[in-house]
Amino acid sequence: MADLNILHADMDAFFSAVEQRENPELKGKAVIIGGVSLSNRGVVSTASYEARKFGVHSAMPIAQARKLCPDGIYLPARHGLYKESSREIFNILKKYTPLVEKLSIDEAFLDVKGCERLYGHPVEIAKKIKKEVKKKTELTISVGVSVNKFLAKLASDFDKPDGLTIIKKDDVKSFMYKLDIDKIWGVGNVFAAKLAEEGVYKAGDIWSYSLEELKDKFGKAGVKLFFLSRGMDNREVKSQSEIKSISHEETFIDNISDQDKLFAYLFKMSEKVSFRLHSNSLKGNTIFIKVRYSDFSTYSRQKSLKVAVNSSEEIYQIAKTLLNKDNLLKKPLRLLGVGVANLCSEGKEQLNLFADEDDHLDQTIDELKRKYGFDKISRARKLYLNNDD
Ligand SMILES: [Mg+2]
Known part of the structure; x- marks a missing residue:
């Protein structure tokens, strides 16, 4: 039954590729993009394929990268520039189907079911996307084509850079x-x-x-x-407009009364919510929390803001205020949840002049989490929790 309808499109070494395009002298060289600043305490956000040959990879401390690749060219991230290219790329992707699920600044799932008559077989669509991205942005994109999201993502990663890999049902x-x-x-x-x-x-x-x-x-x-492990995945490709709210909740094995521990959980969940908002280029005006006690009684509270937010710190602080307000932590909790609703696309929200720095920090951290798994990259506050919490 399953047809080759799902595409995963992923730019190759995106940030360093953009820098190499902007400055042709960097082509063929080991280019390493750090965070907003390039201090030795920072981490690599993207390494060009030339730099990867030295063993440099994303999420590696800059200090370690400098040891492995002392002659590399180290540049601070220029998010504004990358966003511009990203916009061009997404405009291309959205031409082929309205079902584009943005995973990050340079990566998306597409469901092209029913688009054959206009644009051809999914593999043809993949080829057209690759060609058009190359022509319009001078950058390469790898595309995987398969029967579901999981396999399409594996496929796009299979033959990077500039790859086109198809995993048919019979080959799974x-x-x-x-x-x-x-x-x-x-x-x-x-x-x-x-x-x-x-x-x-x-x-x-x-x-x-x-x-x-x-x-x-x-x-x-x-x-x-x-x-x-059997290549089975039934998640659907969801476009931004279908997402109404983003939340995260956890049910604890043993009820928790320790407030510091609960706030540590709250922060961890706020980070997860923020990560998913960033991944979808969304912000939200309403923050909500949910608590459940041992007798299963459940309460929620929400606060609506004038300015849409998506940073983990903002979500956390507002959620914390909501929890403190009616003394909701007075009894041990069986469940704690936090979420953001009233969503709008990033860029369409009102301007928040003070959000910039924090945004970039979140962006870099999000990028790394996406690549290396959520729990490997964590901020200090979460160290309060055990690894398997
Ligand atoms: Mg990429």
């Missing part, structure tokens, strides 16, 4: 069988190490486990692994 089994387990969405270093103890190194090694076994061993993550 052989493709997944030999795929390294840490390529599976949600399998970070810690989980991969646990799986290695079980003798699991490739996706195919999971197939002999039943769904129940994986659920018992690894909980929700095990269930996900069961399906993804």
Whole structure:
């Protein structure tokens, strides 16, 4: 049944490629883009393919990159410039289908079902996108074409840079069988190490486990692994306008009364919400929280603002005020949640003159989380929580 309708399009070493385009002298050289500042305490946000040969990669401390690649060209990020190119690229993507789900400044899913008559077979559409991006922006984009989001994303990553990889339904089994387990969405270093103890190194090694076994061993993550290791993923491509609110909530194994711990959870969840807002280029005017006590009684509170927000710090601070206001933390919590509603596209909201610096910090952190998994990149406040919290 499944057709090749899902595309994942991902720019190649986007920030450094833009810098190389702006200054042709940088072409063919090891170019490393840091955060807004280039201090040695910062991290690499993008390394050109030439720099990657030295072992430099995103999320690596600048100090370490300088040791590996002392002759590299280190540049501060110019987000305004990258945003301009990003806009051009998304205008191209949106020509082929209204179903474009933005994952970040340089990456999106497309559902091209029903677009054949206008633009041809999905593989033809992928080729057209690649050609047009190259022509209009002088940059290369890798595209994966497959039957679902998970496989399309694996496909776009398969032959970077300037790749075009198709994973047909009939090829899923052989493709997944030999795929390294840490390529599976949600399998970070810690989980991969646990799986290695079980003798699991490739996706195919999971197939002999039943769904129940994986659920018992690894909980929700095990269930996900069961399906993804078989290349199964039923998530739909969602365009921005379909998203009404973004929230995150957690049910605790044991009820929690320690306020510091609850605020640490709140911050972690605010970061997740902020990350998803940024990924979709959204901001929101309403912040809401939800609490549930051991007797299952549930309360929520919300606050609407004049200015739309999406930074983790702003979300956290407002949520914290909401929790404190009616003394909602007076009893142990079974569940805590935070979210943002009343969403609008970034750029269309009212201007917030003071948000700029914090925005860039969030942007860099978001970029890294997207690439390296959420829990590897965390801010100091979260250290209060254990790793598996
Ligand atoms: Mg990219």
